[in-house]
Amino acid sequence: MPFEKTEKIWMDGELVPWDEARVHVLTHSLHYGSGVFEGIRTYATADGPAVFRLTDHIERLLDSAKLIMMEIPYSREELVEACKLTVRASGLDSCYVRPIAFLGYGEIGLNPLPCTVNVSIAAWPWGAYLGEASLAKGVRVKISSWRRMDPNINPVAAKGTGIYINSSLAKVEAVKSGYDEAILLNTQGFVAECTGENVFIVRDGVLVTPTLASGALAGITRDSIMTIARDLGYDVREEQLLRHDLYLADEAFLTGTAAEVVPIRSVDDRVIGDPGEMTRKLQETYLATVRGQVERYKDWLEYA
Ligand code: PY5
Numbered sequence: 001m002p003f004e005k006t007e008k009i010w011m012d013g014e015l016v017p018w019d020e021a022r023v024h025v026l027t028h029s030l031h032y033g034s035g036v037f038e039g040i041r042t043y044a045t046a047d048g049p050a051v052f053r054l055t056d057h058i059e060r061l062l063d064s065a066k067l068i069m070m071e072i073p074y075s076r077e078e079l080v081e082a083c084k085l086t087v088r089a090s091g092l093d094s095c096y097v098r099p100i101a102f103l104g105y106g107e108i109g110l111n112p113l114p115c116t117v118n119v120s121i122a123a124w125p126w127g128a129y130l131g132e133a134s135l136a137k138g139v140r141v142k143i144s145s146w147r148r149m150d151p152n153i154n155p156v157a158a159k160g161t162g163i164y165i166n167s168s169l170a171k172v173e174a175v176k177s178g179y180d181e182a183i184l185l186n187t188q189g190f191v192a193e194c195t196g197e198n199v200f201i202v203r204d205g206v207l208v209t210p211t212l213a214s215g216a217l218a219g220i221t222r223d224s225i226m227t228i229a230r231d232l233g234y235d236v237r238e239e240q241l242l243r244h245d246l247y248l249a250d251e252a253f254l255t256g257t258a259a260e261v262v263p264i265r266s267v268d269d270r271v272i273g274d275p276g277e278m279t280r281k282l283q284e285t286y287l288a289t290v291r292g293q294v295e296r297y298k299d300w301l302e303y304a
Contacts, residue, residue, distance in 0.1 A: 003124050006090040010082050010121040015089050021120060028103035028115050033162020035102035036064035039196075039257045040083065042123070042304060044093035045292030050301035051087060051097065052257075052290045053220050054080055058099075060218070064158035065101055072101045073117055080302070086121045087304040096126035096258065102161070129196070129258035130180055135283070138263030138275055139180035139254075141194070143243055144170035148184040148192035148215045156215045167195035181254065183246065183267065186215040191241040197256035198222040199264075201241065201249035202278045208245075211238045221255040221286070224300070228285050231296065234278065243268075251276030253283070261286050 009021035029035040038057045042049050058079045065072045074082070083097055103115035130139055146169045149156055154163050166184070174182035174195075183199055186192045193199055193216040200209045200222075207229050210216050229236045246252060252264035252272050261283040263275035275283070289297045 004126075006092065006095075006122075006124050008086070008089045010086045010089075010119075012118055012120070013082075015085070018122075021122070023102075023118070024105040026105050026108055028105070028107060028112060029161060031108065032103075032110065032112075033160065033165065034068065034070070034112050034115075035100055035161035036061060036068060036070065037098060037100040037159055037161060040097040040099070041126075041257050041290065042087050042092070042095045042097060043290045043292070045301060045303075047292060047301075047303060049087060049093045049095075049304045050290075050292055051083060051304055052302075053224070053300050054083055054302040056220050056223075057257075058083070060159065060220070061099060061101065064160060067155040067158040068112075068160055070101060070103070070112065070117055072119060074119060079119075082119075082121055084302070084304045086123045090123040092123065092125055094125070095123045097121065097123045100161070126258065128260065129256070130262050134180065134262045135260065136275075138265035138272075140178075140266045140269075141181045141183050141254075141264055142174045142177055142179040143246070143268055144173055144182040144184050144195075146170045146173065146182075146184060148186045150187045151215055157212075157218060159217065171195040185243065189242065190214045191243065191246060192216050193219075194254050194256075197254035197259045197262070199246075199254050200225065200252065201245060202251035202276060203245070203249055205278075206235045206237060207278065207282075208237050208239050208241065210241050214240060219255060221257055221260070224289070224297075225255050225261065225282055225286060228289065228297075229278075229282055232281065232285065246270075251279045253279045 008015040170182035198219040247270040
C-alpha cells in the first residue's frame, strides 16, 4: 500500500521534513539487512490519540537490537517520547508508527560493531493492511513453500529487517498464486505464522495458536488477543500445529498491528467459511479495546 505523506519524520533526535529524511546508498543496513524495526498503531479515542501498547513495542525494539548486538543510543523512555512527538507532529488522530534503528554510513565491512546506529520514526495514515474487506469477509491463505527461518539461522524473535526477505518471498508466492496471504511452516514442519501476522485457530471451542518455540514472532496483538480471550472465558492454548490443523479448523484468523484481527476464509482452498462466532467476538473486543472503549484494558493505551 502506498504512503500518504505526513509533514515530519523523527531522525536521530529531531523532526525533519518528510522529503528530507534520507540516507546514503552506502548505509550498512541497506546492504546487509542489519536493521530492527517496529510497527505500532495510534487510534483515535475519546481522550485523544492513543498509541496502543507503545512501551511494549519499544521494549521489543530494544530486545531486537540486543539480539543482533546493536546498541541503540536512546533509552526506552526517550524512544517512547520520540514516538509520541512524531504522532503529535503528524497531527493525526490515528496512524501507523514505524520506528527503525539501522546501521548507518561509515563502515561497509560485515562486522557491524564499529557502525553508527541511526534511529528514525515515521508516522502516516494506514488503512487495513489486508484491505478493508478483509476485516469483515476474511482472507484466503496459502501455505508457503518457503519455511520460516530457523532460529539458529537467524534470531527470529528479532524484528530484523534482513529477516523479512523470508516473509517477502512467501508473500510474493501467495499473491502471484492468487491468495491474500501466506502461512509459513518452520523447518520441522510445524505452523509458525504468516508473513507479517500471527495465526490462531479455533478447534472444538478452544482457541489455539502456535508456541513461540515454533518460530512465531511474539506478537503484541497475539498477546492482547490471548489476554482478551481468557478474560472472556475462552480456553486458550499454545501448541505445535500441523498444516492439517489449519485445514480442519472450525475458525481461523490472523493478528498483527498492521492487519489487526482478520478472519481466514480458507487455507490452501480448504474452506473454513464465514468468520465464526469466537473470531467475531475477539475482533470486536480488540477494536473496542484499541479505541479505548473497554475500561479493563485502558492501561494498554499511551496517550500521545
Ligand atoms: N509476525 C511477523 C513476522 C510480523 O512482522 C508481525 C508484525 C507480527 C507477527 C505481529 O506482531 P504484532 O502483533 O506485534 O504487530 N508485522 C508488522 C506490523 O506492523 C509489519 C507488517 C507489514 O503489523
